[in-house]
Amino acid sequence: MQIKINGRDIEVNSSETIFQAALRNRIEIPHLCYDPDLPPTGSCRLCICEVNGRIMSTCDTKVADNMVVETETKKVIRLRKINIELLLSRHKDEEKTVSQLQKLKKKYKIKNTRFNKKSCEVKSSKDKSVLKIADKDSGRKNNSNLSICLDNSKCILCGKCVNKCRLTQGVNALCFEGRGNEGLKITTAFDDMLKRSVCVDCGQCVLVCPSGALHEVDDISKVVAAIENPKKHVVVQTAPAIRASIGEEFGLPAGTLVTKKMVASLKEAGFDKVFDTNFGADLTIVEEATEFISRAAKGGPFPQFTSCCPAWIKYVEQFYPQFIPYLSSCKSPNRMLGCIAKTYYANKMGLHPNNIVVVSIMPCTAKKAECKRPDFHKHPDVDIVLTTREAARFLKQKGIDLTKMNDEEEFDNPLGEATGAGVIFGATGGVTEAALRTVYEFVTGNGVTNPEFNQIRGLPKIKEGSITMKGTVYNFAVAHGLSNAKILMEQLKEGKSKYHFIEIMACPGGCIGGGGQPIPTNDSIREKRIDALYREDRNMPFRKSHENPSIKKLYDEFLGKSGSAKAHKLLHTAFTKRKA
Ligand code: SF4
Ligand code: SF4
Ligand code: FES
Known part of the structure; x- marks a missing residue:
């Protein structure tokens, strides 16, 4: 089948939409509500084009033989501009919001909307706390939990967040409520606050929100205050995925590894030490x-479930509490490094742990909630978490251009040395692969012949494999995205699970696709970031965690043996049932 777009003949597949055919052929059509992983909602009307002379939205219109599509006629541009103005009429327009909508506003040189701003009053609410914290500017409630905020005054009702939470994550924390232009809004069940909802803090809704209505809780000012406090020794750690993504915030192509430039930038920004979460991994x-x-x-x-993803942990605590004993009791790499910084490193440096501030740069919004968990809160291993996006904003505020930094700066020791196994934690399947490299050697006394387990790499939704050790076959599985995790959990519930080890990451692609990562994040970008991590792994002098010389030294000097009472006290934790 053939269609013509802007005069170009294009071969198409009858099941695709005009928009998909254009995208595949690198023809750009403006859009806000389209998402490759979600069903089209056709709500923003920005993808309109002239199709056989008629104006039609293209994200929800299937191709037909001999269709003639024009994407940028005068009429299309005029109507598209009107649609942007209409969206802006219900969006609290702030220059500081960097969103897809703001970018389109600039692209189409729109100064102000000619349409009346929607009345933004909260008419009534039974919940007094909602009224008390009502946003003075918009009259709408300021709705946040420990990780993300929902600002309805910016929302354009595209519905992507609702679908992302429901279809990709299977959590269903968000929904539409009300009717008509005045009443319709995004909220949680019973119009309650986000902090009392079933949200697991994954931030996937933030990644797809085109208006900036959903965003992370901003903790940059806390980092600035810590660095400016002369009594504090401020250390920062960066998660494996950051080195493969933060460059995008500075205009570099997806998948550019900027490890040393990132370290140089953070030192320039005033941190006393820059550690590597890969050491924690x-x-x-x-x-x-x-x-x-x-x-x-x-x-x-x-199966033993991995426990490094806090959104996954909250998901189990809320929806499958009967399987809490199956979770590994290990703290996440982020927490392990923070804890070692405030004990082993503090001793070495002669510092009081209370004077050490641990800042973590994570690809993840859920890590913000993790450091406020009740079991963690009294003696926090980590004090402040910034997402990749916040870290980039923080550096820009300091006038630091990461791309111009030197490419030689190394992480600081003793918590800066890591192996290739630590690096691949950032990709789905990476934790299992890293674990196999070590478990096999611990059990059999021999190293794995090939450290690369290709069957659990890449973006298939559920991956599996098996390994034989001393005559016993062990089965393992990997899932990313909570709706995929749910499939494995239901198997377990029905007594049909054959696995001994299961890795779950809440975010599609693993941490490289985390809710705190640069926007956009899509499968092609996820693949490039994943490739970057495997490249880094291949170039590391050590590729198995137990071979890390600094880890060996840590056990020799401080922890004793792996799994020792001291290691358990410092590096393990417990999880508890939560109300869903
Ligand atoms: S953060 Fe995750 S769980 Fe929470 S509302 Fe967004 S998509 Fe749903
Ligand atoms: S919060 Fe964002 S993603 Fe959700 S409906 Fe509003 S604009 Fe769309
Ligand atoms: S992208 Fe097609 S209607 Fe929004």
Whole structure:
């Protein structure tokens, strides 16, 4: 089948939409509500084009033989501008909001909307706390939890967040409520506050929101205050995924590795030490492998689930509390490094732990909530979490252009040395691959012949494999995106799970697709970031966590053996049932 777009003949597949055919052929059509992973809602009307002389939205119109499509006629541009103005009429227009809508406003040189701003009053609410914290500017409620904020005064009702939360994550925290232009809004069940909803803090809704209505809780000012406080020793750690994505915020192509430039930027920004969360990942693997071997000796419980993703942990605590004992008791790499910074490193440096501030740069909004968990809050391992996007904003505020920094700066020791196994934690399947490299050697006494487990790499939704150790076959599985995790959980519930080890990351693609990552994040960008991490892995002098010389030294000097009482006290935790 053939169609013509802007005079170009294009071969199309009858099941695709005009928009998909254009995208595949690199013909850009403006859009806000389209998302490649979600069904079209056709709500923003910005993808309109002339189709056989008629104005039609293209994201929800299937191709037909001999269609003639014009994407940028005078009429299309005039109507598209009107549609942008209409969207702006219900959007609190702030220059500081960097969103797809603001970018289109600039592109089409729109100064102000000619349409009346929607009345923004909260008419009534039974919940007094909602009224008390009503946003003075808009009259709408300021609705946030520990990780994300929903500002309805910016929302254009595209519905992507609702679909993302429901279809990709299977959480259903968000919904539409009310009717008509005045009443319709995005909210949570029973119009309650986000903090009392079932939201698991993954931030996937933030990644797709085109208006900036959903955004992370901003913690940049806390970092600035800590650095300016002369009594504080401020250390920062960067998660594996950041080195493969933060460059995008500075205009570099997706998948550009900027490890050393990133370290140089953070030193320039005033941090006392720059540590690598990959070190924490190596430590996690050593503890998690030891836990797996001890479970195998006791006959279970299997599967052992990974525990490094806090959104996944909250998901289990809320929706599958009966399987909490299956979760590894290991803290996340982020928490492990923070804890070692405030104990081992503090001792070495002669610092009081209370004077150390641990800042974590994470691809993740859920890590913000993790550091405020009740079990964590009294003696926080980590004090402040910035997402990749916030870290880039922070550097820009300091006048630092990451691309211009030197490419030689190394992480600081003793918590800066890491292996390739730590690096690949940032990609879906990476934790399992790292664990296999170590468990196999711990159990058999021999190294794996090939450290690369290709069957669990890449973006298939659920990946699986098996490994034989001392005559016993162990099955493992990897899922990313919580709706995929749900499939494995339901198997377990029905007694049909054959797995001994399951890795779950709440975000599609793993941490490289985390809710705190640069926008846009889509499959092609996820693949490039993943490739970058595997490249880094291949170039590392050590590729197995237990071979990390700094980890060996940490056990020798401080923790004793892996799985020791001291290691358990500092590096392990417990999870508790939550009301869903
Ligand atoms: S952060 Fe995740 S769980 Fe929470 S509302 Fe957004 S998509 Fe849903
Ligand atoms: S909050 Fe954002 S993603 Fe959700 S409906 Fe509003 S504009 Fe769309
Ligand atoms: S992108 Fe097609 S209507 Fe919004």
